[in-house]
Amino acid sequence: xxxxxxxxxxxxxxxxxxxxxxxxxxxxxxxxxxxxxxxxxxxxxxxxxxxxxxxxxxxxxxxxxxxxxxxxxxxxxxxxxxxxxxxxxxxx
Numbered sequence: 001x002x003x004x005x006x007x008x009x010x011x012x013x014x015x016x017x018x019x020x021x022x023x024x025x026x027x028x029x030x031x032x033x034x035x036x037x038x039x040x041x042x043x044x045x046x047x048x049x050x051x052x053x054x055x056x057x058x059x060x061x062x063x064x065x066x067x068x069x070x071x072x073x074x075x076x077x078x079x080x081x082x083x084x085x086x087x088x089x090x091x092x
Contacts, residue, residue, distance in 0.1 A: 016044035025051050031060040 014024045025031055031052050035045040045062055052060045 016048050033060050033062045036065045
C-alpha cells in the first residue's frame, strides 16, 4: 500500500529514549513497553512510562520477558485497546 492509504494499525518499534520515542508516544493510541527483568531495561521502561504519564491517556502495559528457567506460562489477557482518540491539540 501507499503511505497515505488508511490503515487500522501501525506498529512503531523505537529505542527507549530520544526524539523518535517522543514522537512515537505523542502520536500513539496504544504504547506497549517490552522489557527484560534486568535493572537497565526496567529503568528504561520506567522512563517510557513516565513519558506516557505526562502525555495523558491510558497507562501502557509492560511486557516482561520471563527468566530462562520458566518453562510454562499461564495465559495472559491481552491489553484493552481504548477507542481511537483525537490527536493532541485537535478538538477537545
